[in-house]
Amino acid sequence: MIGLALQGIRRRFAAPVPRDVLDGVDLSIGAGEFVALAGPSGRGKTTLLRIIGGLDSGYQGRIDWPDGPPRRRAAVFQDPRLVPWLGLLDNLLLVAGRAAEPEARDLLAAVELEGREDAWPGQLSGGMQRRAALARALLVEPDLLLLDEPLVSLDHALAGRMRALLAEYWRRHRPTVLLVTHDLREAVTLADRVVVLAEGVGRVSLQRGIELPHPRDPADPRIDAIVDALLRFDPGLAVPAGKEGEAADSI
Numbered sequence: 701m702i703g704l705a706l707q708g709i710r711r712r713f714a715a716p717v718p719r720d721v722l723d724g725v726d727l728s729i730g731a732g733e734f735v736a737l738a739g740p741s742g743r744g745k746t747t748l749l750r751i752i753g754g755l756d757s758g759y760q761g762r763i764d765w766p767d768g769p770p771r772r773r774a775a776v777f778q779d780p781r782l783v784p785w786l787g788l789l790d791n792l793l794l795v796a797g798r799a800a801e802p803e804a805r806d807l808l809a810a811v812e813l814e815g816r817e818d819a820w821p822g823q824l825s826g827g828m829q830r831r832a833a834l835a836r837a838l839l840v841e842p843d844l845l846l847l848d849e850p851l852v853s854l855d856h857a858l859a860g861r862m863r864a865l866l867a868e869y870w871r872r873h874r875p876t877v878l879l880v881t882h883d884l885r886e887a888v889t890l891a892d893r894v895v896v897l898a899e900g901v902g903r904v905s906l907q908r909g910i911e912l913p914h915p916r917d918p919a920d921p922r923i924d925a926i927v928d929a930l931l932r933f934d935p936g937l938a939v940p941a942g943k944e945g946e947a948a949d950s951i
């Protein structure tokens with residue numbers, strides 16, 4: 701398990717107009733902690749995740765790893781990034797090695813893709829591809845798991861089952877998790893702490909510890925109360941009308 705500490709992270713994009721998308725992000729995440737980075741489009745969530753994931757080095761500021769850098773870092777990005785000419789099972793084994801086949805099959809079944817092991821990514825819906833990317837990420841038993849909207853576009857029931865899977869995986873293996881989500885309720889249901897980036901400022905505007913014990917019942921009214929409190933602080937956190945359930949593709 702690893703923790704990380706971000707200090708003064710700043711990211712400027714030159715085009716179309718020069719702009720600091722992140723402008724002094726300070727954030728510490730404890731080893732084995734589950735943190736959700738919530739908030740609407742355009743606040744720099746993916747930009748921050750890419751920097752932590754080592755995919756973007758054009759930033760200023762510091763990232764410290766108090767327990768040493770992660771040995772196994774896994775990520776699910778908004779675009780699932782599967783290899784298009786390999787079947788799903790082979791996509792998973794490409795990273796984990798052939799010896800991991802039994803675990804890979806189990807994980808594909810756990811994300812409800814049993815029977816699709818030989819399908820090419822292009823034959824599957826976006827939600828299915830993202831679930832395969834989630835299975836691939838879990839297969840390597842990461843000590844740092846970065847998730848960028850992994851459950852978007854899944855129907856309500858399936859998203860709920862995938863949340864339960866993620867919660868159970870985290871309880872059992874205790875990776876450090878940073879989950880980006882538009883869905884405040886998802887953030888509060890899963891995370892130890894919800895972090896929000898301010899609108900137009902590029903800095904953390906709010907951090908709220910979620911003290912509820914695990915495992916959590918998504919129907920727990922205390923979750924609604926916390927969601928309501930967060931919305932009062934920043935009404936911009938509400939899921940835009942039409943976003944939830946849009947393009948649901950569970951089949």
Ligand SMILES: Nc1ncnc2c1ncn2[C@@H]1O[C@H](COP(=O)(O)OP(=O)(O)OP(=O)(O)O)[C@@H](O)[C@H]1O
Pocket residue numbers: 713714715716721739740741742743744745746747748882
């Ligand atoms: N490579 C880039 N070049 C220029 N601008 C960029 C680049 N990447 C991101 N941006 C801009 O930075 C801002 C934040 O983008 P980012 O993708 O981090 O937002 P986000 O919070 O993840 O949004 P969403 O919820 O829609 O995924 C946006 O205005 C985006 O247009």
Ligand SMILES: [Mg+2]
Pocket residue numbers: 745746747778848
């Ligand atoms: Mg994003």
